[in-house]
Amino acid sequence: MPNSDPPSDTRLMFELFNEIGIIEQLSRTAFEAVMTDGMTLPQFSVLNHLVRVGDGRTPLAIARAFQVPKTSMSHTLAKLDQADLIEMRPNPEDGRGKLVFITAKGRAARESAIHALAPEIAQILPVFTVQEAAALLPGLRKLREFLDKARDPL
Amino acid sequence: MPNSDPPSDTRLMFELFNEIGIIEQLSRTAFEAVMTDGMTLPQFSVLNHLVRVGDGRTPLAIARAFQVPKTSMSHTLAKLDQADLIEMRPNPEDGRGKLVFITAKGRAARESAIHALAPEIAQILPVFTVQEAAALLPGLRKLREFLDKARDPL
DNA sequence: TCCATATAGTACGATTTCGTATCATATATA
DNA sequence: TATATATGATACGAAATCGTACTATATGGA
Numbered sequence: 001m002p003n004s005d006p007p008s009d010t011r012l013m014f015e016l017f018n019e020i021g022i023i024e025q026l027s028r029t030a031f032e033a034v035m036t037d038g039m040t041l042p043q044f045s046v047l048n049h050l051v052r053v054g055d056g057r058t059p060l061a062i063a064r065a066f067q068v069p070k071t072s073m074s075h076t077l078a079k080l081d082q083a084d085l086i087e088m089r090p091n092p093e094d095g096r097g098k099l100v101f102i103t104a105k106g107r108a109a110r111e112s113a114i115h116a117l118a119p120e121i122a123q124i125l126p127v128f129t130v131q132e133a134a135a136l137l138p139g140l141r142k143l144r145e146f147l148d149k150a151r152d153p154l
Numbered sequence: 155m156p157n158s159d160p161p162s163d164t165r166l167m168f169e170l171f172n173e174i175g176i177i178e179q180l181s182r183t184a185f186e187a188v189m190t191d192g193m194t195l196p197q198f199s200v201l202n203h204l205v206r207v208g209d210g211r212t213p214l215a216i217a218r219a220f221q222v223p224k225t226s227m228s229h230t231l232a233k234l235d236q237a238d239l240i241e242m243r244p245n246p247e248d249g250r251g252k253l254v255f256i257t258a259k260g261r262a263a264r265e266s267a268i269h270a271l272a273p274e275i276a277q278i279l280p281v282f283t284v285q286e287a288a289a290l291l292p293g294l295r296k297l298r299e300f301l302d303k304a305r306d307p308l
Numbered sequence: 309t310c311c312a313t314a315t316a317g318t319a320c321g322a323t324t325t326c327g328t329a330t331c332a333t334a335t336a337t338a
Numbered sequence: 339t340a341t342a343t344a345t346g347a348t349a350c351g352a353a354a355t356c357g358t359a360c361t362a363t364a365t366g367g368a
Binding site: 014139146 | 164169170172174177178182184278279284286291297298300302305
């Protein structure tokens, strides 16, 4: 009978992606449990991105930053817009396009979320230290960059 | 004016979770692009789990293994059952429960998926080595275990 | 035994994700 | 300039996710 097991290299990579998937799952659930308003992880991620790298970006650029389909980002942005956390203005340099700006309310919502998150982060750090987190980042970035290059363009 | 930036420890943790989220996103998309039948990542993960740790497990145990809500797992199992990739039998030890068994067709589907994945894995490995993957795993497991303990029970 | 409570699983519905199709505008080429 | 093609964004619909509520069975205590 044929050996049905994948080679051990493959097994290891499966396990890596499996751990990553479970962490994503758990961290998303933990995040959304802490948010009192209905703020979702994608929504917060976008607000945080706009503050960190600056607003006035196009929806497509934001979709690429998170590697999600532009239709998914369109939905997230529509929700943020409805809640007045961002503002969508026409792009003066491209009549087809728009630019996304975070509002004062959006900044406040981001800060409120960060405050709500602080105790959770504080709980993690004694067990899983900043050093350990920092040690993981280069490898994860490298993996992400590989997958990024290998993918079909969004 | 107040400083709106989170402390650098928090920033670092955000970045860690952000990288993990993006990798999850990219790997899921890459996986599903390669599958010719409609096999999804959750479906494959369940089949693979049943082969690796053995079948005859309850739906709830499987949901816990992947840290997803039992209603989500119920949906995934229903799809696998419709496709005859698994079989759900009553649990002889618990009249409320069921046991999940992988079928011959399910084993074949798993192996076919692994074969379809092999070239992708082979592309990663020269760039992102087994050693690098192995180096990440202990830290990721530790983080996953922490989040697991901290969460509300499923 | 009887009843209260807990647990396994699913039905259902709200929301999210995301692929396809579409529209509007931009860009390139003749 | 005129036309073809490419691109930004959204509408729409199918499928996945997951919370709430429900059913059926199990378990523990009076």
